[in-house]
Amino acid sequence: MKRAFFYGTTTILLALLGLTFSEYREHQRILDAVERNTNRQLELVSQNNTRILNDIKALHFATLYNQRAKHEDEIRQIVDAYNKTK
Secondary structure (H helix, E strand, O other): OHHHHHHHHHHHHHHHHHHHHHHHHHHHHHHHHHHHHHHHHHHHHHHHHHHHHHHHHHHHHHHHHHHHHHHHHHHHHHHHHHHHHO
16 A cells, blocks of 8 residues: 555656656747847847948048038138238
């Protein structure tokens, strides 16, 4: 009788441990899938932000170039006007 009780409880315990392990594996699979999706989303956001930053940088350099050209032209006009008055 004692052996039957022992094997019965041991079998139930092992079955519950097996179920717990299968649940663990299922949760691990779900977490891995979520991590893959999150990493992909972060990669896409990063690519988009990098593109936006590159566009802003190009616009900034174009603005600086145009301002420099404008200022050089203004200085040239002032120097020409100064040289004409001499």
